[in-house]
Amino acid sequence: MNQPVIVVEGLRKVYGDVVAVAGLDFEVEAGTILGLLGPNGAGKTTTIEILTTLRRADAGRATIAGFDVGRQPELVRRVIGLAGQAAAVDDRLTARENLDLFARLYKLPAPERRARVDELIERFDLGGFADRLVATYSGGQRRRLDVVAALIARPPAIFLDEPTTGLDPRSRLELWREIRAMADEGAAVVLTTQYLEEADRLADDIVIIDRGEVVARGAADELKKDLGRDVLVVHVSDPADLPRAAELAGDGADVATDAGHRMLTVQLGDGPPEALAVLRRLSDAGIPVEDFQLRRPTLDDVFLTHTEVRR
Numbered sequence: 001m002n003q004p005v006i007v008v009e010g011l012r013k014v015y016g017d018v019v020a021v022a023g024l025d026f027e028v029e030a031g032t033i034l035g036l037l038g039p040n041g042a043g044k045t046t047t048i049e050i051l052t053t054l055r056r057a058d059a060g061r062a063t064i065a066g067f068d069v070g071r072q073p074e075l076v077r078r079v080i081g082l083a084g085q086a087a088a089v090d091d092r093l094t095a096r097e098n099l100d101l102f103a104r105l106y107k108l109p110a111p112e113r114r115a116r117v118d119e120l121i122e123r124f125d126l127g128g129f130a131d132r133l134v135a136t137y138s139g140g141q142r143r144r145l146d147v148v149a150a151l152i153a154r155p156p157a158i159f160l161d162e163p164t165t166g167l168d169p170r171s172r173l174e175l176w177r178e179i180r181a182m183a184d185e186g187a188a189v190v191l192t193t194q195y196l197e198e199a200d201r202l203a204d205d206i207v208i209i210d211r212g213e214v215v216a217r218g219a220a221d222e223l224k225k226d227l228g229r230d231v232l233v234v235h236v237s238d239p240a241d242l243p244r245a246a247e248l249a250g251d252g253a254d255v256a257t258d259a260g261h262r263m264l265t266v267q268l269g270d271g272p273p274e275a276l277a278v279l280r281r282l283s284d285a286g287i288p289v290e291d292f293q294l295r296r297p298t299l300d301d302v303f304l305t306h307t308e309v310r311r
């Protein structure tokens, strides 16, 4: 087994009366990607900020490549790359100048620096705008630059906080390929995302947190298998019928509604026979159904099952 590069033990952070991180434990081995998932406010960014020395934990400990994030922050900064939710690049410089600056910070020697910057501009397709001021970039162009800046020094630990938010589908696919490549070259990667398909495609291991606590962990396939149950998806004609439909469909924990999509999802204990029974109850109650579908669990189902609804 590979050595873990990132080791997190009992990590905790409290802001006033908000427990942002409530005692997290996880490890990330070299060459693997950990998907850190959770609803808004779950504590993902706080965790990443602690691990990248931007914030101090209140309790617990974490090491990156053997360095302690609380006690050896300067050493930790040399072995990590970060693309955070708040951009680190300088608006008043071009992409090329920003990347050169990052390469200098990481003390890459001059000839290697230029070659590395050119390579990344080419690989991440930044060529079209690399010599323009960052202030003029679109959201997606800026996001791509953020990620490239995190990778410049080939750090053994890479932290990407929602790296593909706002990217077009092609840029997203290209970024996925490059993130995978970084892991294949040996990096330990922590990735947060709201796109569960992204975690499904990229992450070797998944940790789902809610209110700062781990609520589920495992490989995507294991998590789906553990859920084990088929899902019935019903679209009703009138969203006003949804609360009644949810009541008829089963007990609260296994039923979710989405008014915007006029959709009811039911985790079935018993597959097709139960699906038929639910549809019959809706029909008997005179609730018009537009269409329905029976499907295997997805990572979305895993997420919705393990995290709480908060409105």
Ligand SMILES: Nc1ncnc2c1ncn2[C@@H]1O[C@H](COP(=O)(O)OP(=O)(O)OP(=O)(O)O)[C@@H](O)[C@H]1O
Residues within 6 Å of the ligand: 015, 018, 019, 020, 038, 039, 040, 041, 042, 043, 044, 045, 046, 047
């Ligand atoms: N500086 C701060 N002061 C007070 N509370 C904070 C601070 N930063 C974060 N929080 C709170 O800590 C909790 C965790 O926030 P965090 O940003 O880590 O969540 P997240 O999982 O990254 O969410 P998102 O998906 O929205 O990015 C939230 O309740 C948030 O309001």
Ligand SMILES: [Mg+2]
Residues within 6 Å of the ligand: 044, 045, 046, 085, 161
């Ligand atoms: Mg966040």
